[in-house]
Amino acid sequence: MRVRFFGGLSVATDDGDAVVPGRGQQSLLLRLAVDAGTTVSTRALAEDLWPLDAPDDPRAALQSLVSRLRRALPAGWVSSTPGGYRLDVDRRDVDVTHFQDLVAEARSAGDADRAREALALWTGDVWTPGEGFDWLVRDLLEDRAHAERLAAAAPAPEAPPALPAPVTSLIGRGDELDAIRSRLTTDRLVTILGPGGAGKTTLAVETARALADAIVVELAPAASGEVWTAIAGAVGRGVRVRETSGPPSTSAERVAEAVAGREVVLVLDNCEHVSREAADAALTLLGMSGGVRVLATSREPLGIPGEAFVDLGPLPPADADALFARRVRSARGSEPSVDEHDVAARIVRRLDGLPLAIELAAARSRTLTLAEIDTGLDDRFALLSRGPRLSSERHRTLRALIDWSWDTLTDDERIALRVAAVFPDGIGAPDAPQVAGAFDVDADAFDALVDRSLLTRREGRFRMLETVREYGLDRLRADGDEERYRRAAADVLTDLAARWERDVRGPGLRAALAWFDANDENLTAALRALARADDRRGGARLLRGLLWPWAIRERSDDLRRAVADVTDPAAPLDDEPTVVVEAVALFAAAFPEPGGASALSPDVYLARRTALEEAARRHPSEVTALVPPLLRLAGSVLAAGDGDAARTWHVDVTDAEFEAAPPWSQAILHTLHAGAAQNTGDTATLGSESERALAMFTEIGDPWGTGFASQLRAEWLVLEGRLDEALDVTDHSSDAIRGLSSVSDYLQQRAQAVGILLRLGRDDEARARADEIARLAEADGSVRALAQAAMTAAHVEVAAGNGEAALAAVERITLEPGFPDQFVAWRDAQRAQALLLLDRHEEAREALRTALTRAAQSRDFPIVATVLLAIAGWNAATGRRLHAEEALARAAAVRGAADVRDPFHVWIRERLAALPEDSTTEGPGIRTPLTDVDAEALAALLD
Incomplete structure (x- = not known):
C-alpha cells in the first residue's frame, strides 16, 4: 500500500487504486501523510485544513471529514487516537516522507548515493490540494536542493563580495541561491519570480555579492521611460567608461560601450511595474555582448524567449520559524518561549511564510504579546502597518507590499483578484469562464494573476495565499462591494451546481460528486451569503442543486439546517426549485426526530400537500415527479396509528403520474414500491418491483440507484431460496455504492452478504467477510459503523453456536441518543x-x-x-x-x-x-x- 504525491495524487492498495474525492478529504490525507505513523492533533489538523473560513464547529467538521476519508481508503489506514488522528502507514510507503527521510540521512552522512536515491523519487511536481500547503512544497524544494548539491558533490566556489555586507544575516533560501547560481551558468537571462515580500531582492543582491563583476540596477524608483536611465546610471557607477570627444550618446549606447568585451551580470531589480520596458532592455542588453548576463527580479515573467526562472515561494516552515524567532529576539530581547511555540508557528503559517510579513509581525513583539499579534492578524493590514523607517515605501507595510502589485493590475485583473477572494475553495479552471463572465471579465484575467504571483494554479484550480485573499476582501469591504461580490459568486455557484446536479442521477454521478466535494466550502459560503441577504428564494435555488448530492452523502444534519433557513411557506410556488425545497420541508415535518412529534395537524398538512402536488405538476422534472407520491406517503404515516394500522401506509401513484414521470423517476417509484412491499410482507410485489427497479437503474447507469434496488432484490431472492443469485446481486450492490454513501450504509450492504453466506453454509467465507467489515468499521471509527460490525460478528457467532463470543460482540455496541x-x-x-x-x-x-x-x-x-x-x-x-x-x-x-x-x-x-x-x-x-x-x-x- 503506497501513497504518492510527486507528479500527482495516487493511492495504491492491494485491491487497486483508491479514489479520494474532494478537496477536504484530499487535504486531510496529505496532512496526515506528512506525519505518517504519528498522531496529528485535532487542533493542528483544523488550522491546516481551514486556514480561512473555519467551520463553526471545527471538531465536528473534522470528524465528518475523517469519516468520509475512511470510506475512500482501505480499512485501518486512518485511526483515532486521544487528541487526534493518525495515518497508519509506514513512512517509506509515502513518497514525500520517504524522500525527506532519505535526504536527512544523506545530509547527515554526506552520502551522495542516498541523495540520488531520494532524487529518484521526485517524479514530478509535488501535488497539493491548494492553499494551506505551501509550507510543504517549500520544505520539499529545500530538501531537493540539498540532495542535488550532495549528488553533484561539486559545490560552487564563492567569489569575494563585490557589494556592501548585509545588515542582517540571510535565513534559509540556500537552495534558491544555489538554483540561481546554477541557472546563471547555463542561461543568460534568469528571472527570480515570486509574490511581494518573498525576498527576491535579497537573493538577487546576495547572488551579486558572490560574483566578480555584477551591477545592481534598482528599478523600483523608475517610472515609465526611465529604465535605460537607471541602467546607465548604475553601469556608470560600476564600470569606468572611456572619454569620447563625439556628441553625447544615448543611455543604451553608453551602456553598450561600457559592457563591450566584459563578463558582467546586470541585476534588474523590481521589474514588475515597468515590465515591458524592462523586458525590452534585457533583450537589448543580451544582444550587446556575449559576456552579458541578466538576473531580473519580478512578480511576473518578462516574457523573453530563453528566459529561465527560479520560483521563490514562501519560506519553508523551519526557516520561517527561525526568521520569526530571530526577529522577535531583535525586537524584545528574547526568542519565543516554549509556551509561545504554538502561537509563533501559527503566526508564521497565517502569514504564508512570506519573509517581509514575518519581519513586520515580529517587529510588533516589542509592544505586543505573540497572542495579541495572532489575534491582530484578523485585521492584518491594520496590525502590520508600521515597518522600518528607512525601508522602501513598498516594504514599509503589509498593505503597501500588495498595493505595489495592485497598482500594476488592469481593471479586469483587479476584478478577478477580488472575485477569487470570495471563493474559499478556489476556482476550478473549467468553471473559470463562467465565473469570470458573471463579473463581466475575461477568464484570462485569472491566468494573468498567476503570472503576477497573486494566484497559483494547481491541479486544475486557481487558489490564493491567505494574505492576498485578505487583501482582496479588504478591498471589497473598503469599496462596499463585499456582499455584492459574494452574492454574484452565490449566483454563479447556483448555476454551476444546477448544471452538475443533472449528472447526479446517472452515469455521471461520481464526477458530479467530485465537483460538489471540491467546491464544498464555496457552496457553504454561498448559502451563508444568501442567508445574510435574506434571499430565501435564491437560497432555495442553490439548495435545490445540493439536495440530491447531500442526500447521497447522507449529510442529513446539513440538509435539515439548510432547509430550515431557506423555506418560506408564504412564498409563491412558481418555480421548480421552490416546489422541491418546500416539498422536502413538508415531507420532513411528517417524520420528526426520534422522541419528537410532528407539529402539523392532518388538515394543515393536507392543504399544503395539495398545493405542492398541483405546483409539482406545473413544474415537471425528475424530482417533482416524486413529490405527489412521497407527500401522500408522508401523509399516511402522519395519520397512521400504532399497531396494525401502521402497516397500511404505501406508495400511492396514479397511472397518469407514473406514465408522465421520466425514466429515473419511474425507477425510484419502483424502488419505493418494493420497499413498501418489503415492509408489508408483500413478497410478490417486492419481487416484481425490485426486478423492474434494478433493470431500469442498470439501464440508466445510476450506481446509487443500482445499489439501492439491488439490496431489495437480494432480500426477495433470499426469501425465495435463490441464495447464490442473492449473493451475486448483493456483491454487485456493494461495488456500486462504495465511496458514495456512509461507511455504515456500505457495511450494511456487506453484512447482507455475510447473512447469505451463512444461509449457504459457507461459514468460513462469512467469517472472513465479517472480519473485513470489522476492519473497515474500525478505520471509520463512527459509532454506527462499529455497531454494524459488532452485529455482523454476533450473527456469525450465533450461526456457529458460540454464545459467549456472540454475547461479547453485542456487548461491544455503544448506542448514542437518537439511535x-x-x-x-x-x-x-x-x-x-x-x-x-x-x-x-x-x-x-x-x-x-x-x-x-x-x-x-x-x-x-x-x-x-x-x-x-x-x-x-x-x-x-x-x-x-x-x-x-x-x-x-x-x-x-x-x-x-x-x-x-x-x-x-x-x-x-x-x-x-x-x-x-x-x-x-x-x-x-x-x-x-x-x-x-x-x-x-x-x-x-x-x-
Missing part, C-alpha cells in the same frame, strides 16, 4: 439469541420484551419478524412447542415468507424436533391475526 428503534430492537434480539445459546433463559426473555417494544415502535416489520424469530427460539428452548410454532408463523406472516435457511431458524427447528410430542404445557395462543404487531398482544408469547 433508530429498529437497530435497538435488532441488537436486543441478537443478545437474546446469544443468551439462549448459553441457556440463560430469563435474561433472554427480558431482552426480548424490550426488543418487542422497540420493534413495534419502529414500524419496520422485517425487524418485527426478526424479533418474533428470537421469541420462537426462546419458546423452543423452554419447551413451549405451541408458542414457538405460533411465533414462527407470525414471523413468516409479517415478513411475507419463512426464512427457513436462516441459521437461527434452523436452530429452532432442531430444538423443536428434539421435544417429546406431549411435552408442551403452555396455554392457548394469541387470538389476533398473524400479521398483528401490537407489542402488548405479542408479549403474551413470552408469558
Whole structure:
C-alpha cells in the first residue's frame, strides 16, 4: 500500500487504486501523510485544513471529514487516537516522507548515493490540494536542493563580495541561491519570480555579492521611460567608461560601450511595474555582448524567449520559524518561549511564510504579546502597518507590499483578484469562464494573476495565499462591494451546481460528486451569503442543486439546517426549485426526530400537500415527479396509528403520474414500491418491483440507484431460496455504492452478504467477510459503523453456536441518543439469541420484551419478524412447542415468507424436533391475526 504525491495524487492498495474525492478529504490525507505513523492533533489538523473560513464547529467538521476519508481508503489506514488522528502507514510507503527521510540521512552522512536515491523519487511536481500547503512544497524544494548539491558533490566556489555586507544575516533560501547560481551558468537571462515580500531582492543582491563583476540596477524608483536611465546610471557607477570627444550618446549606447568585451551580470531589480520596458532592455542588453548576463527580479515573467526562472515561494516552515524567532529576539530581547511555540508557528503559517510579513509581525513583539499579534492578524493590514523607517515605501507595510502589485493590475485583473477572494475553495479552471463572465471579465484575467504571483494554479484550480485573499476582501469591504461580490459568486455557484446536479442521477454521478466535494466550502459560503441577504428564494435555488448530492452523502444534519433557513411557506410556488425545497420541508415535518412529534395537524398538512402536488405538476422534472407520491406517503404515516394500522401506509401513484414521470423517476417509484412491499410482507410485489427497479437503474447507469434496488432484490431472492443469485446481486450492490454513501450504509450492504453466506453454509467465507467489515468499521471509527460490525460478528457467532463470543460482540455496541428503534430492537434480539445459546433463559426473555417494544415502535416489520424469530427460539428452548410454532408463523406472516435457511431458524427447528410430542404445557395462543404487531398482544408469547 503506497501513497504518492510527486507528479500527482495516487493511492495504491492491494485491491487497486483508491479514489479520494474532494478537496477536504484530499487535504486531510496529505496532512496526515506528512506525519505518517504519528498522531496529528485535532487542533493542528483544523488550522491546516481551514486556514480561512473555519467551520463553526471545527471538531465536528473534522470528524465528518475523517469519516468520509475512511470510506475512500482501505480499512485501518486512518485511526483515532486521544487528541487526534493518525495515518497508519509506514513512512517509506509515502513518497514525500520517504524522500525527506532519505535526504536527512544523506545530509547527515554526506552520502551522495542516498541523495540520488531520494532524487529518484521526485517524479514530478509535488501535488497539493491548494492553499494551506505551501509550507510543504517549500520544505520539499529545500530538501531537493540539498540532495542535488550532495549528488553533484561539486559545490560552487564563492567569489569575494563585490557589494556592501548585509545588515542582517540571510535565513534559509540556500537552495534558491544555489538554483540561481546554477541557472546563471547555463542561461543568460534568469528571472527570480515570486509574490511581494518573498525576498527576491535579497537573493538577487546576495547572488551579486558572490560574483566578480555584477551591477545592481534598482528599478523600483523608475517610472515609465526611465529604465535605460537607471541602467546607465548604475553601469556608470560600476564600470569606468572611456572619454569620447563625439556628441553625447544615448543611455543604451553608453551602456553598450561600457559592457563591450566584459563578463558582467546586470541585476534588474523590481521589474514588475515597468515590465515591458524592462523586458525590452534585457533583450537589448543580451544582444550587446556575449559576456552579458541578466538576473531580473519580478512578480511576473518578462516574457523573453530563453528566459529561465527560479520560483521563490514562501519560506519553508523551519526557516520561517527561525526568521520569526530571530526577529522577535531583535525586537524584545528574547526568542519565543516554549509556551509561545504554538502561537509563533501559527503566526508564521497565517502569514504564508512570506519573509517581509514575518519581519513586520515580529517587529510588533516589542509592544505586543505573540497572542495579541495572532489575534491582530484578523485585521492584518491594520496590525502590520508600521515597518522600518528607512525601508522602501513598498516594504514599509503589509498593505503597501500588495498595493505595489495592485497598482500594476488592469481593471479586469483587479476584478478577478477580488472575485477569487470570495471563493474559499478556489476556482476550478473549467468553471473559470463562467465565473469570470458573471463579473463581466475575461477568464484570462485569472491566468494573468498567476503570472503576477497573486494566484497559483494547481491541479486544475486557481487558489490564493491567505494574505492576498485578505487583501482582496479588504478591498471589497473598503469599496462596499463585499456582499455584492459574494452574492454574484452565490449566483454563479447556483448555476454551476444546477448544471452538475443533472449528472447526479446517472452515469455521471461520481464526477458530479467530485465537483460538489471540491467546491464544498464555496457552496457553504454561498448559502451563508444568501442567508445574510435574506434571499430565501435564491437560497432555495442553490439548495435545490445540493439536495440530491447531500442526500447521497447522507449529510442529513446539513440538509435539515439548510432547509430550515431557506423555506418560506408564504412564498409563491412558481418555480421548480421552490416546489422541491418546500416539498422536502413538508415531507420532513411528517417524520420528526426520534422522541419528537410532528407539529402539523392532518388538515394543515393536507392543504399544503395539495398545493405542492398541483405546483409539482406545473413544474415537471425528475424530482417533482416524486413529490405527489412521497407527500401522500408522508401523509399516511402522519395519520397512521400504532399497531396494525401502521402497516397500511404505501406508495400511492396514479397511472397518469407514473406514465408522465421520466425514466429515473419511474425507477425510484419502483424502488419505493418494493420497499413498501418489503415492509408489508408483500413478497410478490417486492419481487416484481425490485426486478423492474434494478433493470431500469442498470439501464440508466445510476450506481446509487443500482445499489439501492439491488439490496431489495437480494432480500426477495433470499426469501425465495435463490441464495447464490442473492449473493451475486448483493456483491454487485456493494461495488456500486462504495465511496458514495456512509461507511455504515456500505457495511450494511456487506453484512447482507455475510447473512447469505451463512444461509449457504459457507461459514468460513462469512467469517472472513465479517472480519473485513470489522476492519473497515474500525478505520471509520463512527459509532454506527462499529455497531454494524459488532452485529455482523454476533450473527456469525450465533450461526456457529458460540454464545459467549456472540454475547461479547453485542456487548461491544455503544448506542448514542437518537439511535433508530429498529437497530435497538435488532441488537436486543441478537443478545437474546446469544443468551439462549448459553441457556440463560430469563435474561433472554427480558431482552426480548424490550426488543418487542422497540420493534413495534419502529414500524419496520422485517425487524418485527426478526424479533418474533428470537421469541420462537426462546419458546423452543423452554419447551413451549405451541408458542414457538405460533411465533414462527407470525414471523413468516409479517415478513411475507419463512426464512427457513436462516441459521437461527434452523436452530429452532432442531430444538423443536428434539421435544417429546406431549411435552408442551403452555396455554392457548394469541387470538389476533398473524400479521398483528401490537407489542402488548405479542408479549403474551413470552408469558
